Amino acid sequence: MVSKSQIKFIKNLQQKKYRTEHKLFVVEGVKTVKELVKANIKPYAIYTTSSTVLEDENFKSELISTADLKKISALKTPNNILAVFHQPKEKEITPNNWVVAVDDVRDPGNLGTIIRLCDWFGITNLFCSNHTVDCYNPKTLQATMGSLARVNIVYGDLEAFLKSTKMPVYGAFMDGKNVYKESFTAENGVLVMGNEANGVSVTIENLVTKKISIPQFGAKTTESLNVATATAILLNEIRRGA
Amino acid sequence: MVSKSQIKFIKNLQQKKYRTEHKLFVVEGVKTVKELVKANIKPYAIYTTSSTVLEDENFKSELISTADLKKISALKTPNNILAVFHQPKEKEITPNNWVVAVDDVRDPGNLGTIIRLCDWFGITNLFCSNHTVDCYNPKTLQATMGSLARVNIVYGDLEAFLKSTKMPVYGAFMDGKNVYKESFTAENGVLVMGNEANGVSVTIENLVTKKISIPQFGAKTTESLNVATATAILLNEIRRGA
Numbered sequence: 001m002v003s004k005s006q007i008k009f010i011k012n013l014q015q016k017k018y019r020t021e022h023k024l025f026v027v028e029g030v031k032t033v034k035e036l037v038k039a040n041i042k043p044y045a046i047y048t049t050s051s052t053v054l055e056d057e058n059f060k061s062e063l064i065s066t067a068d069l070k071k072i073s074a075l076k077t078p079n080n081i082l083a084v085f086h087q088p089k090e091k092e093i094t095p096n097n098w099v100v101a102v103d104d105v106r107d108p109g110n111l112g113t114i115i116r117l118c119d120w121f122g123i124t125n126l127f128c129s130n131h132t133v134d135c136y137n138p139k140t141l142q143a144t145m146g147s148l149a150r151v152n153i154v155y156g157d158l159e160a161f162l163k164s165t166k167m168p169v170y171g172a173f174m175d176g177k178n179v180y181k182e183s184f185t186a187e188n189g190v191l192v193m194g195n196e197a198n199g200v201s202v203t204i205e206n207l208v209t210k211k212i213s214i215p216q217f218g219a220k221t222t223e224s225l226n227v228a229t230a231t232a233i234l235l236n237e238i239r240r241g242a
Numbered sequence: 243m244v245s246k247s248q249i250k251f252i253k254n255l256q257q258k259k260y261r262t263e264h265k266l267f268v269v270e271g272v273k274t275v276k277e278l279v280k281a282n283i284k285p286y287a288i289y290t291t292s293s294t295v296l297e298d299e300n301f302k303s304e305l306i307s308t309a310d311l312k313k314i315s316a317l318k319t320p321n322n323i324l325a326v327f328h329q330p331k332e333k334e335i336t337p338n339n340w341v342v343a344v345d346d347v348r349d350p351g352n353l354g355t356i357i358r359l360c361d362w363f364g365i366t367n368l369f370c371s372n373h374t375v376d377c378y379n380p381k382t383l384q385a386t387m388g389s390l391a392r393v394n395i396v397y398g399d400l401e402a403f404l405k406s407t408k409m410p411v412y413g414a415f416m417d418g419k420n421v422y423k424e425s426f427t428a429e430n431g432v433l434v435m436g437n438e439a440n441g442v443s444v445t446i447e448n449l450v451t452k453k454i455s456i457p458q459f460g461a462k463t464t465e466s467l468n469v470a471t472a473t474a475i476l477l478n479e480i481r482r483g484a
Contacts (some may be wrong), residue, residue: 027292113471122459145465145466146465151459209465214478215482216362218362218363228471232467233475
Protein backbone atom coordinates (compact mmCIF):
# COMPACT_ATOMS: atom_id res chain seq x y z
CA MET A 1 0.00 0.00 0.00
CA VAL A 2 1.42 3.33 -1.06
CA SER A 3 0.06 6.36 0.79
CA LYS A 4 -1.22 9.45 -0.96
CA SER A 5 1.69 11.50 0.33
CA GLN A 6 4.18 8.87 -0.92
CA ILE A 7 2.55 8.93 -4.34
CA LYS A 8 2.83 12.69 -4.47
CA PHE A 9 6.43 12.61 -3.26
CA ILE A 10 7.50 10.07 -5.90
CA LYS A 11 5.63 11.81 -8.71
CA ASN A 12 7.31 15.09 -7.77
CA LEU A 13 10.68 13.43 -8.29
CA GLN A 14 9.88 13.37 -12.02
CA GLN A 15 10.82 17.05 -11.88
CA LYS A 16 14.42 18.14 -11.64
CA LYS A 17 13.85 20.74 -8.91
CA TYR A 18 12.45 18.13 -6.50
CA ARG A 19 15.20 15.64 -7.38
CA THR A 20 17.80 18.30 -6.59
CA GLU A 21 16.05 19.42 -3.41
CA HIS A 22 15.77 15.90 -1.99
CA LYS A 23 18.97 14.51 -3.58
CA LEU A 24 16.99 11.52 -4.82
CA PHE A 25 16.08 10.05 -8.21
CA VAL A 26 13.70 7.44 -9.60
CA VAL A 27 14.49 4.40 -11.71
CA GLU A 28 12.05 1.95 -13.32
CA GLY A 29 12.75 -1.49 -14.72
CA VAL A 30 14.43 -4.55 -13.22
CA LYS A 31 17.66 -4.39 -15.18
CA THR A 32 18.58 -0.81 -14.30
CA VAL A 33 17.49 -1.15 -10.66
CA LYS A 34 19.65 -4.27 -10.26
CA GLU A 35 22.59 -2.57 -11.99
CA LEU A 36 22.43 0.42 -9.64
CA VAL A 37 22.09 -1.69 -6.50
CA LYS A 38 25.03 -3.82 -7.61
CA ALA A 39 27.01 -0.64 -8.25
CA ASN A 40 26.40 0.45 -4.64
CA ILE A 41 24.03 3.32 -5.32
CA LYS A 42 22.07 3.56 -2.07
CA PRO A 43 18.34 2.76 -2.38
CA TYR A 44 15.88 4.97 -0.54
CA ALA A 45 12.81 2.84 -1.31
CA ILE A 46 12.05 0.00 -3.71
CA TYR A 47 8.54 -0.99 -4.80
CA THR A 48 7.76 -4.20 -6.67
CA THR A 49 4.58 -5.93 -7.77
CA SER A 50 6.12 -9.37 -7.42
CA SER A 51 8.48 -10.56 -4.72
CA THR A 52 10.30 -12.75 -7.20
CA VAL A 53 11.49 -9.84 -9.33
CA LEU A 54 14.51 -9.20 -7.18
CA GLU A 55 14.77 -12.43 -5.20
CA ASP A 56 18.52 -12.80 -5.70
CA GLU A 57 19.31 -9.36 -4.43
CA ASN A 58 20.31 -8.46 -0.96
CA PHE A 59 17.99 -5.61 -0.10
CA LYS A 60 14.50 -4.91 1.14
CA SER A 61 11.68 -4.04 -1.22
CA GLU A 62 8.05 -3.24 -0.57
CA LEU A 63 5.41 -5.37 -2.26
CA ILE A 64 2.67 -3.24 -3.83
CA SER A 65 -0.30 -3.75 -6.15
CA THR A 66 -0.17 -3.17 -9.90
CA ALA A 67 -2.69 -0.37 -9.39
CA ASP A 68 -0.39 1.35 -6.91
CA LEU A 69 2.63 0.96 -9.20
CA LYS A 70 0.63 2.63 -11.94
CA LYS A 71 0.04 5.57 -9.61
CA ILE A 72 3.72 6.19 -8.93
CA SER A 73 5.11 5.27 -12.36
CA ALA A 74 5.92 7.74 -15.13
CA LEU A 75 5.49 5.00 -17.73
CA LYS A 76 2.38 4.09 -19.69
CA THR A 77 3.15 0.44 -19.08
CA PRO A 78 4.94 0.14 -15.72
CA ASN A 79 7.72 -2.39 -15.42
CA ASN A 80 7.08 -4.43 -12.20
CA ILE A 81 9.54 -2.33 -10.25
CA LEU A 82 10.20 1.28 -9.32
CA ALA A 83 13.04 2.37 -7.08
CA VAL A 84 14.01 5.65 -5.47
CA PHE A 85 17.76 6.06 -5.00
CA HIS A 86 19.95 8.57 -3.19
CA GLN A 87 21.97 10.69 -5.62
CA PRO A 88 25.68 9.88 -5.23
CA LYS A 89 27.57 12.76 -3.58
CA GLU A 90 29.57 15.00 -5.94
CA LYS A 91 33.28 14.69 -5.19
CA GLU A 92 35.93 17.30 -5.84
CA ILE A 93 37.70 16.83 -9.17
CA THR A 94 41.32 15.79 -8.74
CA PRO A 95 43.78 16.46 -11.57
CA ASN A 96 45.24 12.96 -11.75
CA ASN A 97 43.22 11.77 -14.73
CA TRP A 98 41.38 13.09 -17.77
CA VAL A 99 38.13 15.00 -17.24
CA VAL A 100 35.30 15.29 -19.76
CA ALA A 101 33.48 18.65 -19.57
CA VAL A 102 30.19 19.26 -21.37
CA ASP A 103 29.07 22.76 -22.27
CA ASP A 104 25.25 22.76 -22.15
CA VAL A 105 24.53 19.34 -23.63
CA ARG A 106 20.74 19.28 -23.77
CA ASP A 107 19.71 15.87 -25.03
CA PRO A 108 19.32 13.37 -22.15
CA GLY A 109 20.23 10.41 -24.37
CA ASN A 110 23.47 12.10 -25.46
CA LEU A 111 24.45 12.83 -21.84
CA GLY A 112 23.68 9.23 -20.88
CA THR A 113 25.84 7.92 -23.70
CA ILE A 114 28.69 10.25 -22.68
CA ILE A 115 28.53 8.99 -19.07
CA ARG A 116 28.70 5.39 -20.32
CA LEU A 117 31.66 6.30 -22.55
CA CYS A 118 33.50 7.92 -19.62
CA ASP A 119 33.04 4.70 -17.70
CA TRP A 120 34.27 2.54 -20.62
CA PHE A 121 37.38 4.66 -21.12
CA GLY A 122 38.20 4.98 -17.41
CA ILE A 123 37.39 8.69 -17.18
CA THR A 124 36.33 9.09 -13.58
CA ASN A 125 35.23 12.74 -13.65
CA LEU A 126 32.57 14.43 -15.75
CA PHE A 127 32.02 18.18 -15.35
CA CYS A 128 28.60 19.45 -16.53
CA SER A 129 27.94 23.16 -17.09
CA ASN A 130 24.93 24.42 -15.13
CA HIS A 131 22.64 24.37 -18.18
CA THR A 132 23.44 20.79 -19.08
CA VAL A 133 20.48 18.40 -18.89
CA ASP A 134 20.04 16.67 -15.52
CA CYS A 135 21.93 13.38 -15.30
CA TYR A 136 19.02 11.94 -13.29
CA ASN A 137 16.58 12.53 -16.14
CA PRO A 138 14.90 9.14 -16.88
CA LYS A 139 16.13 9.12 -20.48
CA THR A 140 19.69 9.77 -19.31
CA LEU A 141 19.46 6.96 -16.78
CA GLN A 142 18.22 4.57 -19.46
CA ALA A 143 21.45 5.14 -21.41
CA THR A 144 23.89 5.16 -18.46
CA MET A 145 22.78 2.29 -16.26
CA GLY A 146 25.44 1.29 -13.72
CA SER A 147 27.98 3.74 -15.16
CA LEU A 148 26.38 6.39 -12.99
CA ALA A 149 27.98 4.78 -9.97
CA ARG A 150 31.48 4.76 -11.40
CA VAL A 151 31.70 8.26 -12.84
CA ASN A 152 31.82 11.29 -10.53
CA ILE A 153 29.42 13.81 -12.09
CA VAL A 154 29.80 17.42 -10.97
CA TYR A 155 27.52 20.31 -12.01
CA GLY A 156 28.86 23.83 -11.81
CA ASP A 157 30.24 26.95 -13.46
CA LEU A 158 32.29 25.59 -16.38
CA GLU A 159 34.01 28.93 -17.00
CA ALA A 160 35.24 29.11 -13.41
CA PHE A 161 36.36 25.47 -13.51
CA LEU A 162 38.40 25.96 -16.69
CA LYS A 163 39.93 29.18 -15.34
CA SER A 164 41.04 27.42 -12.17
CA THR A 165 42.41 24.21 -13.65
CA LYS A 166 46.09 23.72 -14.40
CA MET A 167 45.39 20.89 -16.83
CA PRO A 168 45.59 21.40 -20.62
CA VAL A 169 42.13 22.16 -22.02
CA TYR A 170 41.20 20.42 -25.29
CA GLY A 171 37.99 21.21 -27.11
CA ALA A 172 36.13 19.69 -30.08
CA PHE A 173 35.67 22.13 -32.97
CA MET A 174 34.94 21.84 -36.68
CA ASP A 175 38.10 23.83 -37.49
CA GLY A 176 40.55 22.45 -34.94
CA LYS A 177 43.81 20.58 -35.48
CA ASN A 178 43.46 17.09 -36.96
CA VAL A 179 43.16 14.87 -33.88
CA TYR A 180 45.23 12.12 -35.58
CA LYS A 181 48.22 14.48 -35.44
CA GLU A 182 47.80 15.19 -31.74
CA SER A 183 49.74 12.91 -29.43
CA PHE A 184 47.98 12.71 -26.12
CA THR A 185 51.04 12.21 -23.98
CA ALA A 186 49.84 14.22 -20.98
CA GLU A 187 48.57 12.06 -18.16
CA ASN A 188 45.69 14.43 -17.62
CA GLY A 189 43.65 17.04 -19.42
CA VAL A 190 40.14 18.33 -19.91
CA LEU A 191 38.14 17.47 -23.04
CA VAL A 192 35.38 20.02 -23.66
CA MET A 193 32.38 18.96 -25.78
CA GLY A 194 29.80 21.51 -26.93
CA ASN A 195 26.05 21.85 -27.18
CA GLU A 196 24.16 19.91 -29.91
CA ALA A 197 23.09 22.96 -31.91
CA ASN A 198 25.69 25.61 -31.10
CA GLY A 199 28.86 23.73 -30.23
CA VAL A 200 31.19 25.17 -27.61
CA SER A 201 30.11 28.68 -26.51
CA VAL A 202 32.40 31.66 -27.16
CA THR A 203 33.21 32.24 -23.47
CA ILE A 204 34.34 28.64 -23.10
CA GLU A 205 36.13 28.61 -26.48
CA ASN A 206 38.41 31.37 -25.20
CA LEU A 207 39.54 29.07 -22.40
CA VAL A 208 40.36 26.12 -24.69
CA THR A 209 44.10 25.81 -25.21
CA LYS A 210 44.00 23.09 -27.89
CA LYS A 211 41.27 22.95 -30.51
CA ILE A 212 40.91 19.53 -32.12
CA SER A 213 38.82 18.09 -34.98
CA ILE A 214 37.85 14.69 -36.28
CA PRO A 215 38.76 14.52 -40.00
CA GLN A 216 35.88 14.13 -42.41
CA PHE A 217 36.21 11.57 -45.21
CA GLY A 218 32.86 11.83 -46.97
CA ALA A 219 31.23 14.69 -48.86
CA LYS A 220 31.96 17.96 -47.11
CA THR A 221 28.23 18.60 -46.91
CA THR A 222 27.79 16.33 -43.88
CA GLU A 223 27.07 18.91 -41.25
CA SER A 224 28.68 17.45 -38.15
CA LEU A 225 28.90 14.41 -35.97
CA ASN A 226 26.50 13.94 -33.09
CA VAL A 227 28.11 15.04 -29.79
CA ALA A 228 27.98 11.54 -28.28
CA THR A 229 29.64 9.86 -31.27
CA ALA A 230 32.27 12.62 -31.41
CA THR A 231 32.99 12.05 -27.70
CA ALA A 232 33.37 8.32 -28.42
CA ILE A 233 35.94 8.95 -31.13
CA LEU A 234 37.93 11.55 -29.14
CA LEU A 235 38.08 9.47 -25.95
CA ASN A 236 39.27 6.55 -28.05
CA GLU A 237 41.97 8.78 -29.55
CA ILE A 238 43.08 9.92 -26.08
CA ARG A 239 43.26 6.37 -24.72
CA ARG A 240 44.74 4.53 -27.70
CA GLY A 241 47.97 6.52 -27.59
CA ALA A 242 49.76 7.96 -30.60
CA MET B 243 -6.97 21.65 -49.46
CA VAL B 244 -5.98 18.06 -48.86
CA SER B 245 -8.50 15.46 -50.01
CA LYS B 246 -9.68 12.60 -47.81
CA SER B 247 -7.89 10.06 -49.97
CA GLN B 248 -4.65 12.07 -49.79
CA ILE B 249 -4.93 12.20 -45.99
CA LYS B 250 -5.41 8.46 -45.85
CA PHE B 251 -2.54 7.85 -48.26
CA ILE B 252 -0.10 10.01 -46.26
CA LYS B 253 -1.18 8.59 -42.91
CA ASN B 254 -0.65 5.08 -44.27
CA LEU B 255 2.96 5.99 -45.02
CA GLN B 256 3.56 6.05 -41.27
CA GLN B 257 3.63 2.27 -41.61
CA LYS B 258 6.60 0.48 -43.07
CA LYS B 259 4.58 -1.84 -45.33
CA TYR B 260 2.98 1.11 -47.16
CA ARG B 261 6.31 2.94 -47.41
CA THR B 262 7.85 -0.17 -48.98
CA GLU B 263 4.89 -0.78 -51.29
CA HIS B 264 4.86 2.78 -52.65
CA LYS B 265 8.62 3.43 -52.36
CA LEU B 266 7.86 6.70 -50.58
CA PHE B 267 8.55 8.19 -47.14
CA VAL B 268 7.40 11.16 -45.09
CA VAL B 269 9.49 13.90 -43.51
CA GLU B 270 8.33 16.72 -41.24
CA GLY B 271 10.18 19.90 -40.30
CA VAL B 272 11.81 22.62 -42.40
CA LYS B 273 15.42 21.71 -41.72
CA THR B 274 15.22 18.06 -42.74
CA VAL B 275 12.99 18.75 -45.76
CA LYS B 276 15.45 21.40 -47.02
CA GLU B 277 18.40 19.06 -46.39
CA LEU B 278 16.81 16.26 -48.40
CA VAL B 279 15.81 18.51 -51.30
CA LYS B 280 19.32 19.95 -51.37
CA ALA B 281 20.71 16.42 -51.38
CA ASN B 282 18.65 15.61 -54.50
CA ILE B 283 16.15 13.27 -52.90
CA LYS B 284 13.17 13.56 -55.23
CA PRO B 285 10.03 15.10 -53.65
CA TYR B 286 6.68 13.49 -54.42
CA ALA B 287 4.59 16.18 -52.70
CA ILE B 288 5.32 19.03 -50.27
CA TYR B 289 2.71 20.66 -48.06
CA THR B 290 3.32 23.89 -46.13
CA THR B 291 1.16 26.20 -44.04
CA SER B 292 3.15 29.27 -45.05
CA SER B 293 4.58 30.07 -48.46
CA THR B 294 7.59 31.75 -46.83
CA VAL B 295 8.81 28.55 -45.18
CA LEU B 296 10.69 27.41 -48.24
CA GLU B 297 10.88 30.60 -50.30
CA ASP B 298 14.57 30.15 -51.14
CA GLU B 299 14.10 26.70 -52.50
CA ASN B 300 13.61 25.78 -56.07
CA PHE B 301 10.60 23.49 -55.98
CA LYS B 302 6.84 23.55 -55.85
CA SER B 303 4.94 23.17 -52.63
CA GLU B 304 1.23 23.14 -51.92
CA LEU B 305 -0.14 25.70 -49.47
CA ILE B 306 -2.52 24.10 -46.96
CA SER B 307 -4.30 25.13 -43.75
CA THR B 308 -2.98 24.38 -40.27
CA ALA B 309 -6.05 22.18 -39.76
CA ASP B 310 -5.17 20.12 -42.84
CA LEU B 311 -1.54 19.81 -41.79
CA LYS B 312 -2.73 18.45 -38.46
CA LYS B 313 -4.70 15.78 -40.31
CA ILE B 314 -1.70 14.46 -42.24
CA SER B 315 0.98 14.94 -39.57
CA ALA B 316 2.21 12.25 -37.17
CA LEU B 317 3.30 14.91 -34.67
CA LYS B 318 1.34 16.36 -31.76
CA THR B 319 2.56 19.80 -32.76
CA PRO B 320 3.07 19.86 -36.53
CA ASN B 321 6.02 21.80 -37.88
CA ASN B 322 4.69 24.03 -40.75
CA ILE B 323 5.82 21.56 -43.36
CA LEU B 324 5.37 17.93 -44.35
CA ALA B 325 6.95 16.38 -47.40
CA VAL B 326 6.59 13.03 -49.12
CA PHE B 327 9.76 11.88 -50.88
CA HIS B 328 10.59 9.06 -53.25
CA GLN B 329 12.87 6.46 -51.64
CA PRO B 330 16.28 6.51 -53.35
CA LYS B 331 16.84 3.36 -55.45
CA GLU B 332 19.03 0.66 -53.89
CA LYS B 333 22.20 0.24 -55.93
CA GLU B 334 24.32 -2.89 -56.18
CA ILE B 335 27.21 -2.96 -53.71
CA THR B 336 30.57 -2.67 -55.46
CA PRO B 337 33.69 -3.94 -53.66
CA ASN B 338 35.83 -0.82 -54.14
CA ASN B 339 35.27 0.63 -50.68
CA TRP B 340 34.40 -0.42 -47.15
CA VAL B 341 30.87 -1.58 -46.40
CA VAL B 342 29.12 -1.38 -43.03
CA ALA B 343 26.70 -4.26 -42.42
CA VAL B 344 24.23 -4.26 -39.55
CA ASP B 345 22.80 -7.49 -38.17
CA ASP B 346 19.29 -6.68 -36.92
CA VAL B 347 19.87 -3.23 -35.41
CA ARG B 348 16.47 -2.40 -33.93
CA ASP B 349 16.70 1.10 -32.52
CA PRO B 350 15.82 3.73 -35.16
CA GLY B 351 18.06 6.35 -33.53
CA ASN B 352 21.03 3.97 -33.62
CA LEU B 353 20.49 3.19 -37.31
CA GLY B 354 20.19 6.92 -38.07
CA THR B 355 23.44 7.64 -36.25
CA ILE B 356 25.18 4.81 -38.13
CA ILE B 357 24.01 6.21 -41.50
CA ARG B 358 25.36 9.65 -40.54
CA LEU B 359 28.67 8.06 -39.48
CA CYS B 360 28.96 6.21 -42.81
CA ASP B 361 28.53 9.55 -44.56
CA TRP B 362 31.14 11.27 -42.35
CA PHE B 363 33.70 8.53 -42.91
CA GLY B 364 33.06 8.21 -46.64
CA ILE B 365 31.47 4.75 -46.44
CA THR B 366 29.11 4.72 -49.40
CA ASN B 367 27.40 1.38 -48.80
CA LEU B 368 25.37 0.19 -45.82
CA PHE B 369 23.96 -3.34 -45.85
CA CYS B 370 21.01 -3.94 -43.49
CA SER B 371 19.84 -7.44 -42.60
CA ASN B 372 16.15 -7.97 -43.30
CA HIS B 373 15.15 -7.57 -39.64
CA THR B 374 16.95 -4.26 -39.21
CA VAL B 375 14.67 -1.31 -38.43
CA ASP B 376 13.41 0.60 -41.49
CA CYS B 377 15.73 3.44 -42.49
CA TYR B 378 12.65 5.53 -43.37
CA ASN B 379 11.34 5.34 -39.82
CA PRO B 380 10.76 8.98 -38.67
CA LYS B 381 13.19 8.59 -35.75
CA THR B 382 15.88 7.27 -38.08
CA LEU B 383 15.35 10.17 -40.47
CA GLN B 384 15.67 12.64 -37.60
CA ALA B 385 19.19 11.35 -36.93
CA THR B 386 20.34 10.94 -40.53
CA MET B 387 19.15 14.06 -42.30
CA GLY B 388 20.86 14.60 -45.67
CA SER B 389 23.19 11.62 -45.15
CA LEU B 390 20.42 9.44 -46.49
CA ALA B 391 21.12 10.82 -49.95
CA ARG B 392 24.83 10.05 -49.86
CA VAL B 393 24.82 6.53 -48.46
CA ASN B 394 23.48 3.64 -50.55
CA ILE B 395 21.34 1.60 -48.14
CA VAL B 396 20.53 -1.96 -49.18
CA TYR B 397 18.24 -4.36 -47.29
CA GLY B 398 18.66 -8.07 -47.83
CA ASP B 399 19.86 -11.47 -46.66
CA LEU B 400 23.05 -10.69 -44.72
CA GLU B 401 24.14 -14.33 -44.62
CA ALA B 402 23.95 -14.61 -48.42
CA PHE B 403 25.75 -11.29 -48.86
CA LEU B 404 28.65 -12.32 -46.60
CA LYS B 405 28.89 -15.73 -48.28
CA SER B 406 29.13 -14.11 -51.70
CA THR B 407 31.59 -11.31 -50.93
CA LYS B 408 35.30 -11.64 -51.57
CA MET B 409 36.12 -8.81 -49.16
CA PRO B 410 37.55 -9.52 -45.68
CA VAL B 411 34.73 -9.59 -43.11
CA TYR B 412 35.40 -7.83 -39.79
CA GLY B 413 32.96 -8.00 -36.90
CA ALA B 414 32.67 -6.26 -33.52
CA PHE B 415 32.79 -8.65 -30.57
CA MET B 416 33.51 -8.37 -26.86
CA ASP B 417 36.26 -11.00 -27.17
CA GLY B 418 37.87 -10.04 -30.48
CA LYS B 419 41.43 -8.92 -31.21
CA ASN B 420 42.35 -5.48 -29.84
CA VAL B 421 41.42 -3.14 -32.68
CA TYR B 422 44.48 -0.95 -31.95
CA LYS B 423 46.66 -3.87 -33.05
CA GLU B 424 44.82 -4.33 -36.32
CA SER B 425 46.23 -2.41 -39.25
CA PHE B 426 43.49 -1.70 -41.73
CA THR B 427 45.61 -1.79 -44.84
CA ALA B 428 43.02 -3.35 -47.13
CA GLU B 429 41.31 -0.88 -49.38
CA ASN B 430 38.00 -2.57 -48.78
CA GLY B 431 36.24 -4.78 -46.28
CA VAL B 432 32.96 -5.36 -44.50
CA LEU B 433 32.43 -4.22 -40.90
CA VAL B 434 29.60 -6.17 -39.24
CA MET B 435 27.85 -4.59 -36.24
CA GLY B 436 25.39 -6.58 -34.14
CA ASN B 437 22.00 -6.15 -32.57
CA GLU B 438 21.66 -3.98 -29.41
CA ALA B 439 20.76 -6.82 -27.04
CA ASN B 440 22.30 -9.90 -28.63
CA GLY B 441 25.26 -8.69 -30.64
CA VAL B 442 26.15 -10.49 -33.86
CA SER B 443 24.05 -13.64 -34.38
CA VAL B 444 25.74 -17.05 -34.47
CA THR B 445 25.05 -17.65 -38.17
CA ILE B 446 26.68 -14.36 -39.06
CA GLU B 447 29.53 -14.82 -36.54
CA ASN B 448 30.57 -17.95 -38.46
CA LEU B 449 31.10 -15.83 -41.56
CA VAL B 450 33.26 -13.21 -39.82
CA THR B 451 36.92 -13.70 -40.69
CA LYS B 452 38.36 -11.13 -38.26
CA LYS B 453 36.82 -10.52 -34.84
CA ILE B 454 37.80 -7.18 -33.35
CA SER B 455 37.21 -5.45 -29.98
CA ILE B 456 37.49 -1.96 -28.56
CA PRO B 457 39.69 -2.11 -25.43
CA GLN B 458 38.02 -1.24 -22.15
CA PHE B 459 39.84 1.09 -19.77
CA GLY B 460 37.38 1.46 -16.92
CA ALA B 461 35.99 -1.05 -14.44
CA LYS B 462 35.36 -4.34 -16.21
CA THR B 463 31.75 -4.18 -15.04
CA THR B 464 30.73 -1.75 -17.81
CA GLU B 465 28.60 -4.05 -19.90
CA SER B 466 29.25 -2.82 -23.43
CA LEU B 467 29.29 0.20 -25.67
CA ASN B 468 26.17 1.24 -27.51
CA VAL B 469 26.22 -0.04 -31.12
CA ALA B 470 26.28 3.47 -32.61
CA THR B 471 29.23 4.66 -30.48
CA ALA B 472 31.09 1.40 -31.18
CA THR B 473 30.55 1.96 -34.91
CA ALA B 474 31.91 5.50 -34.54
CA ILE B 475 35.10 4.23 -32.90
CA LEU B 476 35.64 1.37 -35.36
CA LEU B 477 35.09 3.48 -38.49
CA ASN B 478 37.52 6.02 -37.04
CA GLU B 479 40.06 3.21 -36.54
CA ILE B 480 39.58 2.01 -40.12
CA ARG B 481 40.00 5.50 -41.59
CA ARG B 482 42.78 6.86 -39.41
CA GLY B 483 45.29 4.28 -40.61
CA ALA B 484 47.70 2.39 -38.37
